[in-house]
Amino acid sequence: MGCPARDDLAAYSIGALEPDEERSVEAHAPGCRRCTRELRALAPAVAVLGESVEQLEPPRELRERVLGTVRSDAERAPARVRERAPLSRLILRPAAGFAALAVVGAGVAGYVTREDEESGGPDEVPVESQSGVGGELQVSDTAATLEVTGMPQPAKGSVYQVWVAQNGTVRPASSFVPDQGGMATATVSAELESGDRVMVTQESQPGRKVPNLPPVLSARVD
Amino acid sequence: MTRSELQRLADEDLMPRIAGKDPVAFEIFYDRHAGAAYSLAYRIVGDRQSAEDVTQEALISIWRSGARFDRARGSVRAWTLGIVRNRAIDLLRRDSGRAPRPAFDSEELLERTPSDDLTDVEALRRETARQVRGAISGLPEEQSKVIGLAYFGGFTHSEIAKMLNEPLGTIKGRMRLGMEKIRASLAEGLAEGA
Numbered sequence: 488m489g490c491p492a493r494d495d496l497a498a499y500s501i502g503a504l505e506p507d508e509e510r511s512v513e514a515h516a517p518g519c520r521r522c523t524r525e526l527r528a529l530a531p532a533v534a535v536l537g538e539s540v541e542q543l544e545p546p547r548e549l550r551e552r553v554l555g556t557v558r559s560d561a562e563r564a565p566a567r568v569r570e571r572a573p574l575s576r577l578i579l580r581p582a583a584g585f586a587a588l589a590v591v592g593a594g595v596a597g598y599v600t601r602e603d604e605e606s607g608g609p610d611e612v613p614v615e616s617q618s619g620v621g622g623e624l625q626v627s628d629t630a631a632t633l634e635v636t637g638m639p640q641p642a643k644g645s646v647y648q649v650w651v652a653q654n655g656t657v658r659p660a661s662s663f664v665p666d667q668g669g670m671a672t673a674t675v676s677a678e679l680e681s682g683d684r685v686m687v688t689q690e691s692q693p694g695r696k697v698p699n700l701p702p703v704l705s706a707r708v709d
Numbered sequence: 710m711t712r713s714e715l716q717r718l719a720d721e722d723l724m725p726r727i728a729g730k731d732p733v734a735f736e737i738f739y740d741r742h743a744g745a746a747y748s749l750a751y752r753i754v755g756d757r758q759s760a761e762d763v764t765q766e767a768l769i770s771i772w773r774s775g776a777r778f779d780r781a782r783g784s785v786r787a788w789t790l791g792i793v794r795n796r797a798i799d800l801l802r803r804d805s806g807r808a809p810r811p812a813f814d815s816e817e818l819l820e821r822t823p824s825d826d827l828t829d830v831e832a833l834r835r836e837t838a839r840q841v842r843g844a845i846s847g848l849p850e851e852q853s854k855v856i857g858l859a860y861f862g863g864f865t866h867s868e869i870a871k872m873l874n875e876p877l878g879t880i881k882g883r884m885r886l887g888m889e890k891i892r893a894s895l896a897e898g899l900a901e902g903a
Contacts, residue, residue, distance in 0.1 A: 492881075493885055494878070494882055494884065494885045496884035497881070497883050497884045497888045497889075498859070498866050498881050498885075500710065500886065500888065501856060501858060501859045501860045501888070502794075502795075502798070502860065502863070503859035503860075503864070503865055503866045503869070503881075503884060504865065504866065505865050505866075505867060519817050521862040528892065529888055529892065530783055530787070531892060531895055532782065532888045532889075532892040532895060533787070533860075533888075534783065534786070534787035534790070535844070535845075535895060536845075536856070536860050536891075537745070537787070537790035537791070537793070537794060537860075538745060538750050538786075538790070539842050539845050540746060540748050540749055540751075540752035541748065541752070542748045543744070543748045543751055545743050545744055545746075545764065547748035548758075548761075548762060549743070549747065549761050549764060549765060550739065550743065552765060553739060553743070553764075553768050553769060554732070554735070554739060554767055555738055556769055556772075557735050557736075557769070557772050558732050560730070560732075560772065560773070561730050563733040574864075587813035619769075623756065623771070632773065633871060634770070634773060634774055636777070643865075645711065646802075646803070659723075662803070663799065664795075664799045664802065666791070666792060666795035666796075667791070667795065668777075670770075670774065670777065670792075672766065672769070672770035672773065672774070687762065
């Protein structure tokens with residue numbers, strides 16, 4: 488493929504391309520010196536757009552909420568360098584050959600991955616599939632947080648939908664659109680137990696009651 | 710490492726600490742960037758509660774995935790604001806009935822802090838924002854409008870073309886010219902400050 492027009496690179500830099508055009512730029516630019524140079528030159532201008540708004544003082548309660556969550560997370564997983572466990576030690580359920588999603592426990596409900604007896608077991612293990620899509624599900628006693636990486640942008644107007652399969656029923660949990668780097672975090676409001684399944688599907692619109700199978704990612708809690 | 714030692718670290722050196730789940734490092738990160746994050750979120754979503762939700766989601770996602778910051782791709786501030794912007798635009802897209810807030814003009818501030826209470830860092834942040842707004846306000850209106858619709862409104866170039874009843878090529882050309890002018894004015898500012 489030839490280089491995108493400079494107009495397209497400028498539009499890409501501020502998130503103005505259509506999803507398929509955006510994917511074309513992302514497939515081409517990393518290996519192209521000219522396009523990489525052009526995008527790097529635009530980056531400072533993009534960065535200042537975010538800084539250009541009137542500066543407001545965030546509410547004190549927001550600080551308390553965010554830092555409260557952070558401290559709570561830190562108490563469950565004390566600061567340390569995280570060891571990445573070998574993939575073979577995890578119980579994974581790849582979905583339709585697309586990707587694998589590691590399910591990890593945050594300590595409250597116990598690990599849902601198989602413990603590694605030698606090292607004390609993984610508590611957070613990013614996993615990537617061959618397609619580059621991966622994720623982590625951190626499970627607590629009342630909810631779970633899904634973090635995905637390498638997700639392609641969904642088709643225009645579409646979203647990724649998180650589903651929980653539990654007690655013989657499937658219900659929507661939350662929806663998300665990954666950022667341009669393919670990352671997203673979604674809350675899964677469910678008390679997950681052994682045998683429950685969490686899935687991610689691409690849906691043409693948010694709010695659907697029935698998943699559009701097959702899932703892009705899937706994991707079963709063991 | 711003590712809190713005062715952490716406070717002397719550059720953003721890029723704080724991120725590995727955050728990736729290692731150091732809550733004090735994150736607190737310092739919060740105090741440096743939450744104001745800019747909340748301000749951008751408010752600018753895009755247009756109400757306080759949604760701005761708080763977007764900021765909270767974005768910052769907690771950074772805490773939980775801090776290891777993914779790549780210093781080769783820009784500053785921590787730019788990376789953080791990119792995450793906030795994407796989450797805010799996601800919210801707008803989910804709630805498609807909401808009107809975009811595309812212009813660069815000033816707007817009513819809900820929680821101004823009296824200037825006497827500003828720390829040096831905060832005052833610098835606001836002065837920087839004021840200077841940047843000055844650079845952007847120098848753009849021809851048709852250029853600032855299409856950039857604002859895309860960056861703050863989350864619209865694609867073809868949506869903007871339909872909205873403004875202009876050819877697609879015209880819209881993309883305005884985006885490029887506007888971005889190049891912002892880039893040039895930043896370079897001039899740096900040269901003047903050198």
